Amino acid sequence: xxxxxxxxxxxxxxxxxxxxxxxxxxxxxxxxxxxxxxxxxxxxxxxxxxxxxxxxxxxxxxxxxxxxxxxxxxxxxxxxxxxxxxxxxxxxxxxxxxxxxxxxxxxxxxxxxxxxxxxxxxxxxxxxxxxxxxxxxxxxxxxxxxxxxxxxxxxxxxxxxxxxxxxxxxxxxxxxxxxxxxxxxxxxxxxxxxxxxxxxxxxxxxxxxxxxxxxxxxxxxxxxxxxxxxxxxxxxxxxxxxxxxxxxxxxxxxxxxxxxxxxxxxxxxxxxxxxxxxxxxxxxxxxxxxxxxxxxxxxxxxxxxxxxxxxxxxxxxxxxxxxxxxxxxxxxxxxxxxxxxxxxxxxxxxxxxxxxxxxxxxxxxxxxxxxxxxxxxxxxxxxxxxxxxxxxxxxxxxxxxxxxxxxxxxxxxxxxxxxxxxxxxxxxxxxxxxxxxxxxxxxxxxxxxxxxxxxxxxxxxxxxxxxxxxxxxxxxx
Numbered sequence: 346x347x348x349x350x351x352x353x354x355x356x357x358x359x360x361x362x363x364x365x366x367x368x369x370x371x372x373x374x375x376x377x378x379x380x381x382x383x384x385x386x387x388x389x390x391x392x393x394x395x396x397x398x399x400x401x402x403x404x405x406x407x408x409x410x411x412x413x414x415x416x417x418x419x420x421x422x423x424x425x426x427x428x429x430x431x432x433x434x435x436x437x438x439x440x441x442x443x444x445x446x447x448x449x450x451x452x453x454x455x456x457x458x459x460x461x462x463x464x465x466x467x468x469x470x471x472x473x474x475x476x477x478x479x480x481x482x483x484x485x486x487x488x489x490x491x492x493x494x495x496x497x498x499x500x501x502x503x504x505x506x507x508x509x510x511x512x513x514x515x516x517x518x519x520x521x522x523x524x525x526x527x528x529x530x531x532x533x534x535x536x537x538x539x540x541x542x543x544x545x546x547x548x549x550x551x552x553x554x555x556x557x558x559x560x561x562x563x564x565x566x567x568x569x570x571x572x573x574x575x576x577x578x579x580x581x582x583x584x585x586x587x588x589x590x591x592x593x594x595x596x597x598x599x600x601x602x603x604x605x606x607x608x609x610x611x612x613x614x615x616x617x618x619x620x621x622x623x624x625x626x627x628x629x630x631x632x633x634x635x636x637x638x639x640x641x642x643x644x645x646x647x648x649x650x651x652x653x654x655x656x657x658x659x660x661x662x663x664x665x666x667x668x669x670x671x672x673x674x675x676x677x678x679x680x681x682x683x684x685x686x687x688x689x690x691x692x693x694x695x696x697x698x699x700x701x702x703x704x705x706x707x708x709x710x711x712x713x714x715x716x717x718x719x720x721x722x723x724x725x726x727x728x729x730x731x732x733x734x735x736x737x738x739x740x741x742x743x744x745x746x747x748x749x750x751x752x753x754x755x756x757x758x759x760x761x762x763x764x765x766x767x768x769x770x771x772x773x774x775x776x777x778x779x780x781x782x783x784x785x786x787x788x789x790x791x792x793x794x795x796x797x798x799x800x801x802x803x804x805x806x807x808x809x810x811x812x813x814x815x816x817x818x819x820x821x822x
Contacts, residue, residue, distance in 0.1 A: 349467040360467060365432040367452035367467060367474065373445030377436040384433045384446060385713045387498050390425055391491035392450040395570070396478055397421035398592035399585075403480050406585045413472050416458035429453055437710045442703040443488035450487075451478045481581045481589075483573040485611055485701055490568040492709045494597055496620065497565055499716040500558065506723045507555050507627075513731045514548035517541070525799045526651050526741035527748050532640075534750045539803045540651065540736055543641075547634050554627040561623040564616035567604040568593065575700040576608030614702050617712060618694045624715060625687035631723070632680035635673035638730070642670055651741050655733030672730040679722040686711040745799065752778050754802050759787050 348359035351368035358368050384392075397418050404414035423429060432453045435445040451474035458472040459465065472478065479487075522541035529535050570593065571586030573579050578586065586603065594601040604610035641651045660669030689711050693704035745751075749768040755778070756764045767781050779797060782788050788796070795801070 365453040365456040369448040373435045377439040379438045387495035391494035393421040393424035402588035420454045420457035444484040447484040486572045493565045503720045510727045518544040557623040561620040569610035572607035576611035621690040628680035628683035686715040
């Protein structure tokens, strides 16, 4: 391999001759062999967007020659179009608050811009990584801004999948709207309900999760470009500050705006924590729903057997024919993973000291990994579980009709104590609640037909008393 010699304030190093990165990037590569994964694609594009916006702003303000600005912008456009991503070699988890990431971008863009202007890689006489590409900037405003651009893009992809899942829930809610089943509390028999109502509830809680995530995203549209090192804006012209933010909004098509207090926006990263918290709640709710589905799908001989999950793979290496609820199980595990990410982000946001939170790299790592992971989990959950669920209708009806849970509907007519006594008697015999009530002469067949009508019992806002009164009035008329 051929090398070139580059120098910085710590000395000189051999850099691969064909590399677009430079000496500072190479130092970080050697220092931070942590995850052994490079910067994610959306973060690379976020950095390129910030550098492009800054070059255009600096040129418009007269701080950067138009020729150099155009070369920098052209290099950024190549990165935005997917080129040179292999030149971003720093580990996402790194010390220095992201300085290595920032320098990786500065060096790649500078070397490519130099090449466009007829210069050589590693000779920064035409376009310099710091004097030109990083002019008016600091790692401390570049990294949070690029991170927010990347996080918003990934979050929007997640929201697309969540809305598809919500729609799938609603399709099943409609499909199962007339399927009567037994509700359960404490894992014990409760009162009847419709299977469609359960899926409607799944859609409802997911709708809240979507709104919570969308609300959390709003805080990420405030950026601190122009804050430079600690929020005081040292070395950043006020005209540049306005233009760079406007350019970022223009290039991304997102409503980015300058934070009202740049010192606050540089030292505090609670916006990322707000999104992380919303993602954790989403994960918890998804996991709870998956727990419910696994119970509802448990075998009819020994479990609830109310629904059938799609059979996607054999379930056992020793028990032939066994099929397990592997898709809900994997979503459970992703939820645990997300909760761990949120714990890490919480600690990292809290642990920042004074004017800068240096732990942003691990915050971004957790968010990028978490957003990607849960998006894929939601997609496979919808495609391989929810969309293919079927109901065991006859079994659901049979269990409901033989349950003592229906006795609850009798309570307003015969009293709680009498109803409880009938429930106990039904559980200790082979008789149904209906048979016992008739034997005791407590209500007539006609009255029981009205009170124990399952459809009426599962309609919100209609009590057995109201149904009976309406029935009697109808007969009297």
